[in-house]
Amino acid sequence: EVHILSWNKGSDLSVSRAMRNIKEWEEDLDKIKTLKRAFDDIVASHSLVQDDVQILEAGLKVNRVDEKVKFAGNNIKAEDNSRELYTLDAAKADTVKLPTFEGRDDEDFCRFKELVEKAFIHNRVTKSDKFDKLREVL
Numbered sequence: 635e636v637h638i639l640s641w642n643k644g645s646d647l648s649v650s651r652a653m654r655n656i657k658e659w660e661e662d663l664d665k666i667k668t669l670k671r672a673f674d675d676i677v678a679s680h681s682l683v684q685d686d687v688q689i690l691e692a693g694l695k696v697n698r699v700d701e702k703v704k705f706a707g708n709n710i711k712a713e714d715n716s717r718e719l720y721t722l723d724a725a726k727a728d729t730v731k732l733p734t735f736e737g738r739d740d741e742d743f744c745r746f747k748e749l750v751e752k753a754f755i756h757n758r759v760t761k762s763d764k765f766d767k768l769r770e771v772l
Contacts, residue, residue, distance in 0.1 A: 641706075641710050641712075641713040642713055644713070646717060646719055646760060646762060649713050649714055649719060649721070650714070650719055650721045652706075653710050653711065653714045653719070653722060654721065654722070656707045656711070659703050659706075659707065660703065660707065663699065663700060666696060666699065667696060667700065670692065670693065670696045673692070674693075677689060716761075717761050718754075718759075718760055718761040719760055719761075720758040720760070723758060725758065726756060726757070729756070729757045730752070730757055731753070732749075732750060732753050732767065732770070733746055733749045733750060734771045734772075735771060735772055750768065750771070754767070
């Protein structure tokens with residue numbers, strides 16, 4: 635398990651799994667916030683003491699959880715993007731064949747680089763795998 639502040643130290647697998655869980659976390663958080671609002675309504679409608687320490691603490695805890703879920707979600711999304719994991723992108727059915735480059739005078743390296751970058755994006759090649767894939771076509 636990865637600490638909320640340390641997603642940059644987690645494995646690609648842990649980041650991808652967390653990325654798939656963000657929506658569920660946000661839905662659970664919405665349920666908690668809905669319950670808190672219902673609780674506040676009950677307290678107000680029954681003239682209960684609203685300055686009770688436990689009631690105030692409950693509100694603060696819900697706010698802290700809200701902040702942590704948002705913070706973790708943003709960090710996970712940023713890490714997924716920086717590693718180019720493409721976790722939530724739909725997989726393409728057909729993969730693009732990587733172009734080859736042999737270094738001959740008649741080959742255009744800039745064109746080769748452009749085609750490789752497009753193929754990497756299309757094929758959803760992660761940042762950590764790009765070097766090995768590139769070596770295969772050189």
